[in-house]
Amino acid sequence: MASGAPLLISMSRAAPQLRATARVTLSPLVDTLPCLGAVTITLLDEPYVDLSLALIGGLDLMQLPGVRDAALYAAQTVRP
Numbered sequence: 332m333a334s335g336a337p338l339l340i341s342m343s344r345a346a347p348q349l350r351a352t353a354r355v356t357l358s359p360l361v362d363t364l365p366c367l368g369a370v371t372i373t374l375l376d377e378p379y380v381d382l383s384l385a386l387i388g389g390l391d392l393m394q395l396p397g398v399r400d401a402a403l404y405a406a407q408t409v410r411p
Contacts, residue, residue, distance in 0.1 A: 349378050357369075380407060
């Protein structure tokens with residue numbers, strides 16, 4: 332019979348890495364400091380995202396079948 336107590340698992344994650352080609356537009360230029368009216372950053376391609384997720388015992392969850400694809404899919408499709 333289940334007691335309903337939560338199962339706590341310790342996990343660690345490394346800093347996610349994001350790599351993309353971007354265009355930075357500085358426009359309009361103005362006479363007062365900081366001399367920029369706006370900065371626009373546009374991604375030219377879909378960014379590459381690399382995630383790392385592991386249990387404290389050393390098991391890398393991203394090595395399990397399907398976990399890496401599911402995590403990357405979730406990271407790339409979630410919109411704020």
